[in-house]
Amino acid sequence: MDSPLGIFLFEYLVLGVVFVVGLVYAIRQGDVGWRAGEPRRNLLMLVSGCVVYLAIHGFFQFVAVDF
Amino acid sequence: MTASHPAVVGSTIDYVIIVAYFVIVLGFGSIFGRQTHSTKDFFFGGQRFSWWIIAFSLVATTVGSYSFIKYSRVAYTHGLSATMSYTNDWFWMPLLCFVWLPIVFYSRVTSVPEYFERRFDSRVRLLTTVVIMIYLLGYIGINLLTMGVALKAMLGWNVYLAAAAVAVVCGIYVTAGGQTSVIMTDLLQGLMLLVAGFVLFGLGTSRLGGIRRFWSLLPRDHRLPLNYFNRPPEFNFVGVLWQDGVSQTMFAYFINQGMIMRFLSAKSPREGRRALVFLFLVLMFLAAVAVANAGWIGKAMVEAGLLPADLDPQQVFVKVADAVCSPGIFGFVMAALTAALMSTADTLLNATSAIVVNDIYRPYFRAHASDRHYLGVARITSSAAAVIGFGAVFIFASFKSIYTAHGAFTAMVTPPMAAAVMMGALWRRFNTAGAIATILGGSLALAISLVEPEVIRPFSFGVPRGGDYHHAWVFQRALYGLVASMGLGIVTTLFTPPPDAKRISGLVWGTLDDARRRFKGGEPSMEPGPAIVLTVDAVDRTETLDSPYGAAQICPADLARMKAAVGDIIHLAHTNRIYGGLRSIQLQITDAEAAPGTIRVARTSLRDAGLGGVERVRVDKII
Numbered sequence: 126m127d128s129p130l131g132i133f134l135f136e137y138l139v140l141g142v143v144f145v146v147g148l149v150y151a152i153r154q155g156d157v158g159w160r161a162g163e164p165r166r167n168l169l170m171l172v173s174g175c176v177v178y179l180a181i182h183g184f185f186q187f188v189a190v191d192f
Numbered sequence: 193m194t195a196s197h198p199a200v201v202g203s204t205i206d207y208v209i210i211v212a213y214f215v216i217v218l219g220f221g222s223i224f225g226r227q228t229h230s231t232k233d234f235f236f237g238g239q240r241f242s243w244w245i246i247a248f249s250l251v252a253t254t255v256g257s258y259s260f261i262k263y264s265r266v267a268y269t270h271g272l273s274a275t276m277s278y279t280n281d282w283f284w285m286p287l288l289c290f291v292w293l294p295i296v297f298y299s300r301v302t303s304v305p306e307y308f309e310r311r312f313d314s315r316v317r318l319l320t321t322v323v324i325m326i327y328l329l330g331y332i333g334i335n336l337l338t339m340g341v342a343l344k345a346m347l348g349w350n351v352y353l354a355a356a357a358v359a360v361v362c363g364i365y366v367t368a369g370g371q372t373s374v375i376m377t378d379l380l381q382g383l384m385l386l387v388a389g390f391v392l393f394g395l396g397t398s399r400l401g402g403i404r405r406f407w408s409l410l411p412r413d414h415r416l417p418l419n420y421f422n423r424p425p426e427f428n429f430v431g432v433l434w435q436d437g438v439s440q441t442m443f444a445y446f447i448n449q450g451m452i453m454r455f456l457s458a459k460s461p462r463e464g465r466r467a468l469v470f471l472f473l474v475l476m477f478l479a480a481v482a483v484a485n486a487g488w489i490g491k492a493m494v495e496a497g498l499l500p501a502d503l504d505p506q507q508v509f510v511k512v513a514d515a516v517c518s519p520g521i522f523g524f525v526m527a528a529l530t531a532a533l534m535s536t537a538d539t540l541l542n543a544t545s546a547i548v549v550n551d552i553y554r555p556y557f558r559a560h561a562s563d564r565h566y567l568g569v570a571r572i573t574s575s576a577a578a579v580i581g582f583g584a585v586f587i588f589a590s591f592k593s594i595y596t597a598h599g600a601f602t603a604m605v606t607p608p609m610a611a612a613v614m615m616g617a618l619w620r621r622f623n624t625a626g627a628i629a630t631i632l633g634g635s636l637a638l639a640i641s642l643v644e645p646e647v648i649r650p651f652s653f654g655v656p657r658g659g660d661y662h663h664a665w666v667f668q669r670a671l672y673g674l675v676a677s678m679g680l681g682i683v684t685t686l687f688t689p690p691p692d693a694k695r696i697s698g699l700v701w702g703t704l705d706d707a708r709r710r711f712k713g714g715e716p717s718m719e720p721g722p723a724i725v726l727t728v729d730a731v732d733r734t735e736t737l738d739s740p741y742g743a744a745q746i747c748p749a750d751l752a753r754m755k756a757a758v759g760d761i762i763h764l765a766h767t768n769r770i771y772g773g774l775r776s777i778q779l780q781i782t783d784a785e786a787a788p789g790t791i792r793v794a795r796t797s798l799r800d801a802g803l804g805g806v807e808r809v810r811v812d813k814i815i
Contacts, residue, residue, distance in 0.1 A: 127421040132429050136418055139433060140283035147286025150618065150701055156290045163720060167290070174282045174473055181477070182279070185272060185417045192407060 129186050137179070144175065202347045206523030210347075213384075213527040217377050217534060218361050224376040224774070225369015227802055231566045234370030235302065235546045237457035238777065240763065240801075241375060243466035245772040246458050249375045250467065251475040252382030252535035253450055258338045259483040260389075260529050264509035267487025270427055271414025274487060278480035279417070280437030281445070282472045288445055289465045291701050292617055296452055297461045298707035299698050304447050304613065305551040311616045311699045312624040312691075314555075319631055321551045323605050324449060328544045330601070332537060332577065333584025339533040340585065346510050346526060355585045362534055363578030366541045367571045371457055374538045376774070381531035386475070388528030389482020395516040396489030400496060409492035425658020431667025434651075439670035442610035446617075449547060450539035459763045459773055460814045462720075483532075486512040537581070544577040545570045603666075604642070607673030608634030615681055618701050620693070626685030633684075634677025641669055648672045708815060713780075714759045716815050721755025723812035725767055726791040730798055742800075743782040745792035746811070751784060756813040758784055764793065765810045766803060777801035778814065 148171065151157040157171065158164040228234050267274035301307045305324065309317035339358055340351035365373045397406045413419055421429050445451055458464035490508040493499040493515065503511060513525050549570045558565070612630040615622045641647050645657065645664035651672045657664045665672075698707030708716035726746070744762060751757060758781050765776035777797055786792040791811060798804050 127423075129416055129418070132418045132421050135421070135430070136280075136433065140280060140437060143438070144283040144286060147284065147288075147291070151286045151290035154290060154702065154704065157286070170469060171285055174285060174469065177473055178279070178282050182417055185415065189407075190412060190415045192404075 129190070133182065133186050136182070144171075202522060202526065203519040205520045206526060207347065209520060209523030210527050210530060213530065214357065214361050217380065217531075218365055220380055221365025221373035221377040221538075222368050225365060225373040227774070227800075228369050228372055228567075229800055230563050231549065231570060233372060234567055234570050235453055235456075235542070235550075237371040237375055239456060240459050240765070240773040240776040240778065241457050241463070242459065242769070242772040243463045243470060245375060245379050245774075246454060246464065246467035247470040247475055248382040249378035249535075250382075250451070250454055250471050251479050252378040252385065252531065253454070253539045254444070254476075255382075255385055255479050255483060255532045256335060256338075256536045258335075258342075259532055260486070260509050261338075261342055261506070263480075263484040264486040264490070264512070265505040266427060267484035268490045268503075268505045268508040269487070270420065271410060271488065271491070272417045273419040273427075273429065274484040275417055275477075275480035276429065276432045277436040277440075278476045278483075280433070281441055281476060283437075284441055284445060285468065285472065287614075287618075289461075289468060292446055292613075293455055293464050293468075294461050294704050295617055295699060295701075295707060296455055297458075297464065298704065298711040300711065301452075301699075302456075302550045303449055303547055304452065304609075305547065307616070307699065308612070308627065311696055312627045316612075316624060316627050316631070317551065317555075319628070320609065321547060323609065323631075324447075324547055325544070325552075327602055327605065328449070328540055328547065329577065329580055330584060330588075332540045332544070332581030333588050335533055335537050335540065336581055337585045337588050339530070339537075342529060343526075345507075346529075351589065352585065356582060358530070358534055358537060359578045359582040362538045362541055363575055366538050366545075366578070367574040370545075370570065370574070371453060371542055372774075374542050375454070375457060377538060378535045381535040382475075384531045385528040385535075386478050386482050388525045388531075389485060390478075391521065392513060392516065392525055393481065393485040393489065395521070396485065396493075396512060399498070399516050400489070400492050406489070406492050409495040410488060411491070411495070414488070414491060422653050422655040425656045425665070428655055428667065430653040431655055431665075434671040434674075435667040435669075439607050439610060439674060442614060443606045446613045447609050449543035453543060453546060454539075459765075459776070459778070489516070541574050541577045541581070545573040548573045548577075603669060604635050604638040604673075605631075607638065607670055608632075608677040611674055611677035611681060615678065615685075616700065619685075620696065620700050620702065621690050622681065622685050622700075623688055623691045625688040626681040629684035630677045630681030633680035634673060637676035637680070638669065638673045641672060651675065712759070712761055712815050717755075717757060717760050717813065718815065719755050721813050722753070723810050724750060724754050725808055726750060726811050727789055727808055728798065728803070728806060729786060729790045729792040730795045731792055732795060742777060742779045742794065742797040744779040744797075745783040745786040746781055747786050747788045747790070748784045749788055750786075750791075751781065754811065754813050756781060758782065761814040763812050763814050764791070764801065764803070766806060767808055767810045769810075775802035775806075777803070 157167045232238060263274050305317045305321040308320050336355040336359055340355035343349045343354040344351045365377060397403050400406045418429055455464050458467060486509040490499060490512045494501055494503055513522055517525055549566055553569055608631045611634060612627050648665040648668050652665055652668045655668055697703045698710055760781050762779055762781060763776060764779055765773055
């Protein structure tokens with residue numbers, strides 16, 4: 126577990142659970158989803174944020190470390 | 193608190209800049225406080241602010257006085273992983289934005305204790321009020337003491353004099369203007385601390401020969417943002433994840449009274465959501481670099497032989513600032529440190545005042561006084577909180593055991609409170625007995641862990657016990673506390689009757705439409721529409737202009753353009769967006785009688801919004 130990849134996976138496993146649980150609640154409430162308009166915008170916003178975090182963490186954890 | 197002090201640094205120009213900064217903040221806060229006419233203004237800034245003002249003020253509140261010193265030290269010792277505490281918040285966005293924020297906003301919950309009374313009963317409210325008051329007053333004292341110690345170390349100021357200066361300045365502008373002053377000064381201070389942090393980073397990398405040279409000087413394991421899975425005991429990935437990424441984040445954004453008041457000062461939940469997106473995606477990353485970079489620069493300077501190898505990590509921020517900043521710039525950076533403190537302290541003062549007025553004075557001493565009366569009490573309470581907070585500085589400075597006790601108390605109540613709020617908001621079956629079991633039982637379980645730390649071992653993920661008896665597994669305690677609190681709450685709830693569905697309507701996930709209905713006093717209109725610009729038709733108050741919100745009239749064609757109808761709540765603002773909602777007000781459309789292209793509003797409403805004499809306004813629908 127004490128490897129950069131192991132730690133990275135652990136981080137996104139724990140916080141991923143938090144995120145997905147929240148997402149399920151938001152989807153069931155109707156504020157987030159595939160439906161065109163605000164729900165889809167909200168879904169894209171939430172997922173895009175995750176991608177940004179993944180990209181930044183991933184870049185420094187696996188790429189920039191060897192610059 | 194007893195770390196050895198470095199040699200005093202700073203020159204006359206630095207002192208002048210710091211004093212000038214105090215004066216500017218005081219003036220800034222006092223000027224913007226003139227628009228405070230009610231308790232709604234004093235505690236929630238009139239529910240009118242735009243996302244960018246909320247976001248910058250939130251970052252200033254989040255970065256505390258200790259942040260520059262603490263995270264520079266951690267960054268010097270552990271590298272980029274010092275940013276872990278600042279880069280976990282996004283994953284809470286779905287729960288925060290689509291469950292908690294709408295509940296708080298539409299239910300008009302003014303505090304967590306009030307939420308607990310409405311969701312459970314008055315016993316739970318009393319319990320949480322006591323807990324939060326101890327936390328808030330102690331935290332004000334700790335912030336002031338930390339600031340005093342930092343300024344003594346850096347500029348040779350007397351600890352108590354520095355703490356008193358900050359308490360007086362914050363006390364004056366918070367008492368004068370409440371939340372509006374807090375938000376506007378925090379906007380200034382948020383910008384200030386980010387700029388100062390990046391000035392330090394720029395000067396530091398320049399001294400080292402550029403960003404590539406800086407990066408190459410950092411040891412390889414210092415370049416990892418996630419590192420040291422379960423070692424050393426005092427700073428490890430898994431501990432920080434559970435402590436900061438889970439428990440503290442829940443506490444900070446779901447329970448912290450200052451945060452809740454900031455959410456409520458947004459003009460709508462949608463605007464609050466935008467603020468959080470910008471905060472988590474942009475500002476928190478910038479803040480992490482701003483507060484930690486002195487540690488990275490310090491490490492690189494040591495590697496380059498520009499600083500001694502035996503540099504004390506506790507002093508790295510001051511040493512780096514002194515080494516790379518010229519006179520004047522050093523004063524600017526020190527002023528940013530002061531900004532970090534004041535922007536936290538002012539929020540705490542305002543939050544304390546809100547709890548005292550809304551959760552103690554109003555329910556237990558005087559229930560049906562005028563709003564003007566409560567506003568007066570709020571101002572007195574703000575001043576008193578500053579005085580008590582300053583008094584706590586003497587206690588914390590003299591009795592280290594009390595300082596430690598407050599830390600232990602905070603660690604003891606944070607996970608149970610967070611667990612109670614989360615289950616209260618997400619689980620309709622969760623009842624009063626469950627909430628009491630969660631808070632009291634969870635706190636008891638955590639108290640046991642202070643006496644017998646071995647109970648934490650199953651949650652330690654292999655982290656060595658470390659520290660003295662009371663500081664064993666200091667990070668892992670949060671996970672243990674969350675599991676214990678939630679477990680007790682779930683078991684107790686399942687063996688006791690469910691709550692009355694009507695009573696908790698609007699206060700729990702799945703019932704938000706009820707909250708929206710009550711907020712508006714009618715069916716919610718959630719279809720977003722564009723903002724439009726209308727000419728003001730100012731009139732004296734008439735019978736048709738009557739609503740608890742203050743009323744407005746707009747013609748049917750203009751209502752159709754903004755996808756609104758009679759009965760909807762609208763936001764009326766100055767056309768210049770630079771005001772960020774400072775000159776604005778929420779009103780209700782009571783009639784469709786106005787001429788096309790105009791909005792009919794009472795002069796008193798316009799005056800209260802700071803829009804007296806304004807010819808055109810920007811109007812958009814809230815709900």
